[in-house]
Amino acid sequence: MSDPILSLNAVHTDIAQYHILQGVDLAVPRGQVTMLLGRNGVGKTTTLKTIMGQWTAKSGEILFDGQDITRMPVSARARAGIGFVPEDMGIFHDLTVEENMMLGCASGPLDPNRKAWLLGAFPALGTFWHSEAGNLSGGQKQMLSIARAMAEDRELYLIDEPTKGLAPAIVSTMAQALRELKAQGASILLVEQNFSVAKALGDTAAVMDDGRVIWSGAMAELAENNDLQERLMGLSMEAH
Amino acid sequence: MTAAPDHKPTFAQISLIEQLDKALPILLVPILVVLGFLAIGAPSSWLTLTVSGLAMGMMIFIMASGLTLVFGLMDVINFGHGAFVSVGAFVGISVLIALGEWTGTASLLLNISAVFLAVVAAMAVTGVMGWGFERVIVKPVYGAHLKQILVTVGGLIVVEQLIHVVWGPDEIFISRPETLKGAITFAGAAVEKYRLLAVGVGLVLFLAMRMVLRRTKIGLIVRAGVENGPMVEALGYRLRMVFIGVFVAGSALAGLGGVMWGLYQEVITAGMGEKMMVLVFIVAIIGGLGSVEGAFIGALLVGLMQNYVAFLEPKLALVSNIALMTAILMWRPQGMLPVVKAK
Numbered sequence: 001m002s003d004p005i006l007s008l009n010a011v012h013t014d015i016a017q018y019h020i021l022q023g024v025d026l027a028v029p030r031g032q033v034t035m036l037l038g039r040n041g042v043g044k045t046t047t048l049k050t051i052m053g054q055w056t057a058k059s060g061e062i063l064f065d066g067q068d069i070t071r072m073p074v075s076a077r078a079r080a081g082i083g084f085v086p087e088d089m090g091i092f093h094d095l096t097v098e099e100n101m102m103l104g105c106a107s108g109p110l111d112p113n114r115k116a117w118l119l120g121a122f123p124a125l126g127t128f129w130h131s132e133a134g135n136l137s138g139g140q141k142q143m144l145s146i147a148r149a150m151a152e153d154r155e156l157y158l159i160d161e162p163t164k165g166l167a168p169a170i171v172s173t174m175a176q177a178l179r180e181l182k183a184q185g186a187s188i189l190l191v192e193q194n195f196s197v198a199k200a201l202g203d204t205a206a207v208m209d210d211g212r213v214i215w216s217g218a219m220a221e222l223a224e225n226n227d228l229q230e231r232l233m234g235l236s237m238e239a240h
Numbered sequence: 241m242t243a244a245p246d247h248k249p250t251f252a253q254i255s256l257i258e259q260l261d262k263a264l265p266i267l268l269v270p271i272l273v274v275l276g277f278l279a280i281g282a283p284s285s286w287l288t289l290t291v292s293g294l295a296m297g298m299m300i301f302i303m304a305s306g307l308t309l310v311f312g313l314m315d316v317i318n319f320g321h322g323a324f325v326s327v328g329a330f331v332g333i334s335v336l337i338a339l340g341e342w343t344g345t346a347s348l349l350l351n352i353s354a355v356f357l358a359v360v361a362a363m364a365v366t367g368v369m370g371w372g373f374e375r376v377i378v379k380p381v382y383g384a385h386l387k388q389i390l391v392t393v394g395g396l397i398v399v400e401q402l403i404h405v406v407w408g409p410d411e412i413f414i415s416r417p418e419t420l421k422g423a424i425t426f427a428g429a430a431v432e433k434y435r436l437l438a439v440g441v442g443l444v445l446f447l448a449m450r451m452v453l454r455r456t457k458i459g460l461i462v463r464a465g466v467e468n469g470p471m472v473e474a475l476g477y478r479l480r481m482v483f484i485g486v487f488v489a490g491s492a493l494a495g496l497g498g499v500m501w502g503l504y505q506e507v508i509t510a511g512m513g514e515k516m517m518v519l520v521f522i523v524a525i526i527g528g529l530g531s532v533e534g535a536f537i538g539a540l541l542v543g544l545m546q547n548y549v550a551f552l553e554p555k556l557a558l559v560s561n562i563a564l565m566t567a568i569l570m571w572r573p574q575g576m577l578p579v580v581k582a583k
Contacts (some may be wrong), residue, residue: 052474054474073473075476075477078473078474086471090468090470090471090474092464092468093467094463095460100459103461103464104475106475106477146301146473148471231317
C-alpha cells in the first residue's frame with residue numbers, strides 16, 4: 001500500500017486496569033473507505049478514540065498524513081483534519097440544530113453551498129433547524145452527528161457505527177452520503193456491524209480480535225469468503 | 241446526494257400547562273414579588289424591600305455566575321471562589337480610600353469615576369489571581385472532587401491570611417461616595433440610591449453575559465462545553481483555553497461582586513467572601529449547576545426571600561434560603577434550569 005493517510009504501529013491502550021488495545025497495526029489508505037470489523041468488545045471503539053486522542057496510547061505510534069500525532073491533544077488532531085462521529089453521537093442537546101452545525105465549523109462560518117448540500121441530504125435537519133437537538137429522534141440525531149462532522153472539509157473521518165438502530169431507508173441515505181464524501185477525496189475509517197453496509201461501502205477492511213488487528217485486506221475478498229469470515233468473526237456475513 | 245425520505249414531521253401541540261411548567265422558574269420571581277406584596281401589605285415597605293432584595297440578588301448573581309460556569313464547564317467545585325470576593329473588596333475599597341477627594345465631593349462624575357476605577361482595579365487583580373489560582377491550585381486536581389474541595393478551601397484560608405498580612409486583621413469601614421448616599425422617595429417609599437445602582441449593574445451584566453453566551457461563537461463553545469466537553473475538543477476547540485478564560489472572567493466578576501457588596505454593607509472583612517459562599521452555593525444549586533440564567537433567577541429569589549422574611553419574621557430570616565433551596569430541590573432535583581450533561 002502506498003502512502004496511507006493514517007497508520008497505527010503497535011498501539012497499546014489501557015483503560016483503568018484493562019489492557020484493551022494490545023498492539024494494533026492498521027493502515028488506512030488515502031481516499032478509500034476502510035471498514036473496521038469484529039465482534040463486540042474487541043477494541044474497535046477504543047481504536048477510534050485512541051486515534052482521536054480521547055484515550056491516550058500507552059505505547060506505539062499513530063501517524064496521520066506522515067505526522068506523528070500520538071501525543072497530540074484532541075483538538076489539535078481535529079484541526080489537523082480528522083473528523084469524528086462517536087458511537088453516542090455527541091450531540092449537544094441544549095443547543096439548536098443550527099448551533100450544533102455551527103460548532104462543526106471550527107475554522108469559520110458554515111459555507112452556504114456546504115449547508116445546502118447537507119440539508120439536501122438530510123431534510124429533517126432543515127425542518128428542525130431552530131429546534132433544540134435534544135428533541136430530535138434517534139435517527140435525526142445520527143444524521144446531525146454525521147452532518148456536523150461533514151460541515152467542514154476533513155481529510156479523514158472516524159465514524160463509529162453510524163447505522164446502529166436506524167431504519168433501512170435512513171441507512172441507505174447515510175451510505176450515499178458517505179459515498180459522496182469519499183468521492184470528494186476524503187478517507188473514512190468506519191466501524192460498522194451491519195455487514196451489508198460494510199460490503200457495499202468498504203474498499204478495504206481490517207478485522208479485530210482481542211485488541212489486535214488479525215486480518216486486513218480488500219473488503220471484496222472478505223465479503224466473498226465465508227470461511228474467512230467465520231474464522232475471523234465467528235460467523236459469516238450471510239448470517240446477517 | 242439522495243435525500244432521506246421526508247416523512248413531513250410535525251411539531252407537537254404543547255399544552256398550556258406544559259408551557260407553564262417550562263416557564264415556571266422564570267415566573268417564580270414575579271410570583272414571589274406578588275406574594276411579598278400580599279404578605280407585607282404596606283406598598284411603601286414592600287417597594288423598599290423589593291428593591292433591596294433585587295439589589296442583594298443582583299450582587300449575589302455577580303458572584304455566583306462565574307462559579308456556576310466553572311463547575312458546569314470543567315466539573316470543578318471551587319470553594320475558594322470566596323477569596324476573590326474578599327480580595328476584590330479590599331483592592332476596590334483601597335482604591336476608593338486613595339481617591340478620597342473624589343468620593344468626598346458631591347460630584348456624580350467624580351464619584352462614579354472613583355467607583356469605576358475601584359471596580360477596574362478589583363477585577364484586574366482578581367482576574368490575575370484567578371489565573372494563578374487555576375494554574376497552581378485547581379489544575380493538579382481536575383477530576384478529583386474531594387481533592388478539589390480540600391485544596392480550594394486551603395487556598396481560601398491562605399488568601400484570607402494574606403489579606404490580614406497586607407491590610408491588617410481589623411475590619412475596614414467605608415462610607416459610600418457622596419452622591420450614592422441616601423435615598424430617593426418614590427411612591428412614599430424610601431429607596432436607597434446605591435441599591436438602584438446595584439440593580440442596574442446586575443441587570444446590565446446579566447444581559448451582557450446572556451448576549452455573549454447566546455450570540456457569539458465563544459458563548460456557543462462555552463455552552464457546548466458545559467454539556468459535553470470531550471466532544472467540543474473533538475471538533476477542534478481548545479477547551480482548556482476556554483476554561484482558563486472562564487475561570488479568569490468568573491474570578492474578576494467575583495471581585496466586582498466583592499466591591500459592590502463591600503459598598504453595600506459599608507464594611508469589609510477578610511472572611512466576607514467565605515460568608516457569602518453559602519448564599520452563592522445556594523444560588524448555583526437551585527439555579528441548576530452550569531446555568532447562568534438559573535443562577536440569575538435563583539439569586540433574585542434568594543435576595544427577595546431574605547428581605548421579605550427578615551421584615552415579616554426576623555427569626556426565620558436565617559433559615560429562609562435553606563427552606564427555599566429545599567423546596568426547589570424537592571420540586572426540581574437538578575435545579576430550576578438544569579444543564580443537560582453528556583453521560
